[in-house]
Amino acid sequence: MFGAGTLDERMLRRSIYFMIKRSKLIPSMQLFDSPEPLVSQGSRPATIIAPQALHFMNNGQVRASAMELARQLKAQPDTAAAVTLGYQTVLGRAPTPKEQKSIASFIDVQEKSYANNGRELALADFVQVLFGLNEFIYVQ
Amino acid sequence: MNPDFNLQVQDALNRRVFLRNTTSFLGLSALAGLTQAKTSSSGLPGFPTHAAKAKRIIYLFQSGAPSQMDLFDPKPAIADRRGEDLPDSIRKGQRLTTMTSGQKKFPVAPTIFKFGRHGQSGMEFSELLPHLSKQADKLAMIRTVHTEAINHDPAITFCQTGHQLAGRPSIGSWLSYGLGSENRDLPAYIVLTSFGSGRPNDQPLYDRLWSSGFLPTRHQGVKFRNTGDAVLYLSNPPGVDTATRRRTLDRLNSLNRERLSQVGDPEIATRIAQYELAFRMQSSVPELLDVSKEPKHVLDSYGPDVHRPGSYAANCLLARRMAERDVRFVQLFHMGWDHHGGLPKAVAGQCKDTDQPTAALLNDLEQRGLLKDTLVVWGGEFGRTVYSQGNLSATNYGRDHHPRCFTMLMAGAGIRGGVTYGETDDYCYNIVRDPVGVHDLNATILDQLGIDHEKLTYKFQGRDYRLTDVHGKPVKGVLA
Incomplete structure (x- = not known):
């Protein structure tokens, strides 16, 4: 203290x-x-101010939380299961088919953009997208 | 789309909008919140209340309280009274701080610095300010500012918020609330701090001095730190490049937009806009801070300290760059003016820190055509006593806090240059003519920005609050 x-x-x-x-x-x-x-x-x-957005994008603690969840998602058998678990964990609901598709392609592109450890980093980016949703900040 | 889900969402949304409109500050600010969604720059409807002379303000706060009689308010009548006790007819039983209230004697300490007249107006400055004195004809000097507070923190809080107790909105937050922001890539209220060489371990400054109090926090001052990253979390996490980040934001925005089209909550639109502003700040802030393209003669004019990031000189240069980018309110805090002992040496150090950069800032603004619509204010939270705190010698003395009179300077938009306003008595202890309270000063600042200080209010805890409380009158005598 x-x-x-x-x-x-x-x-x-x-x-x-x-x-x-x-x-x-x-x-x-x-x-x-x-x-x-x-x-x-x-x-x-x-x-709602820009420094909040900077916080969600770049704060070390936020990124560390995203990485932590990404490690759990990585253990899932496939991308669809990882996306579902991510939505369930962060938002408490399943993704819609449209979201499922959109995120899957996003993870794919991100994964290829990293030289090392692409899968985990891409999943962390996905988690940060979830953190940035208005839906995450205001719980239903 | 599932109609039940939609109904649920609408219900929740209506409840939230309903609560927002009734429990908080009715009507006006809810409207402001809605317009905020479209553009991050809108102020209140009906503001400015009259034609503004100033578009922006640079407030050079000298924290710790500079000695008015060593810099601006010469008292030749007491020059030969060195060491005499301060007459009771002057002190009139005034309360003193506990730092000197126990003193047996209050020996008068006339300044040891020479004064001269400067500019066409013959404005008086001490020899400690060779650069600023050359700007005499741009400056209005108010010698009769007075305050209620006698210690630093309540006094600065009073200047900033109009109240000695913390918790009310700061002046910059009021301006952001009333007038909004002019620059879509930067905050409306930016604070820069620097340490003085006169007294390096001076009073600390708390972030609440630029807080938005009970106003929404988007109006709070954003402090650029004087070491390390100027703005926190401006850099992407290690290993994430701009393209990767851009794709993340695009995906985030498309999902947020999807949600917006389903539920129509304007807050989501605001959130999308703020993520975009954050992304722009990742490039606008480094661009703002990069002074490598400043011409050498400009850098030289601010003095050698300009090359040391976080110095007063470097901050003055940044203030000009922010003025160019239409940041509404830039506030510098230079610490180290609290000279209870060893004043002559310490005040000279402080003047060395600030004299040349302040003058350079005024010139630089003028040359770029910015001074005509930028209001510049220079001053601290109170003055200092004519009697010496501790021993008085031929070359050394200290001065305690003195709230009854002190000097502030104004220049730029709407200000009549060359005016010396107000008069203090022979001991620089009491005001003889034309007192200017802190509320009057703040009312003057708002007036120049086109705000009737009695109209800028916010309802909180059942009362309409304003920066100037129930006081304040613009000081017409210093206006052009």
């Missing part, structure tokens, strides 16, 4: 359990309208 504390990006706790130091606000929480900790707040605005 002290020192790096909740500024440590490897923290896996839910943010409701974070201790917030007023002098060390958590950058990724601030990106997503975390309430000003010094005053009470009646409603929490939900804004």
Whole structure:
């Protein structure tokens, strides 16, 4: 709880359990309208800003999570099963046939663009696409 | 498409739109949220409220509080009163900080620096500012700014938000909220910080000083860090190149667009737009920061520090580049002006950091035709005391915090150059004529940007808030 504390990006706790130091606000929480900790707040605005997109695209923790899930997807027998498991894990639903097709071709192209470890990296890109969906940010 | 699914989605969507429209800030901002979906640059309807003289502002905040009587407000009448106790008739029992309230004596410390008159107006500057003094005819000097706060953090918070307690929106966030952004590739409010050489371990600056408070966070200041990556997460993860990234975004956008066509939530359109802005920032920010194509004579004009990223000089140059790209509000914070002891040496160091770059910035803006619609503000959070904190010697003294009067400078759009406004008493302790409160200063800034400061409000916790609270009057005396 002290020192790096909740500024440590490897923290896996839910943010409701974070201790917030007023002098060390958590950058990724601030990106997503975390309430000003010094005053009470009646409603929490939900804004959509470019730094959130940068966060989902390039933050180390986000990429690490995507890679972690990609390793699980890689163990699936084929691409269709990997896409289904990805949708189930991230969005809690199966992909539509159209999505299934679209993502399969995407994974194929991405895989060829990497020199090494293409399968895993392509699957990580797929997971990051899921993270960037409005549907992921707003749970049904 | 499955009609049940569609119904469900519509239901959820309606609920969310309904909640958004009723629980938060009714009407106006919900409308602003919808227009936001189309373009990231829109402000509030009806703004600006009158013709703006300034399109943008560069605010050069001198954090720690520069000494007004060593730089801008000479007091020849007390030159021969060195060491005499400050008369009670002047102090009038004013509260002091605990740093000097225990002192037995309050010895008057006249400045040891020489003053001269400059420009056609004969504006007075200390010898510590040889470059800035040459810009006298561009500057309005306000000698009678006063504040409520007596310590740094509440005082800076007061300048930034109009309130000493943290939590309200900062001035740049108010501007972004009211006027929107002019540049589709960069944020509307950018903050740059630098460490001073006068007192390297000065007070810290908290990110909440440029926070959007209770305004939506898209209006918060984006701080470019002074070391390492200027903007976080600007670089692709290791091993991912631009083409690979572009394909990922294209796929993401097509899926988000698919969803948009099904459910029609404008928020999805905004999200697509923000991913595109993020992608553009990956090239616009490095382009903004790349000064390698600046001509040598321009770099030289800002002084040798311009080559050190994160210095005040380098930040001044970046401020000009941001002004060229129509960033609405650029705010620099230069730390290190808090001189409780050893003031003569420390203030000289601070002036060396800032004097030449500030003057160069004014010239550079003028030469590019930008000064006529850019408002430049220079100043700190309060002033310093005429009496010495600690021992007074022939060559050394310190000064404590002094909220009752201090000097700020303005230049550029709508400002009458060469004006010295307001008058302080012989001890530079009290205001004799034309006081200017921090709310007046902020009202003046908003006025130049075409905003009636009484009309820019936001409903929060049952009250209409504004930057100037229930105060503030534009200072007509410094306006052209």
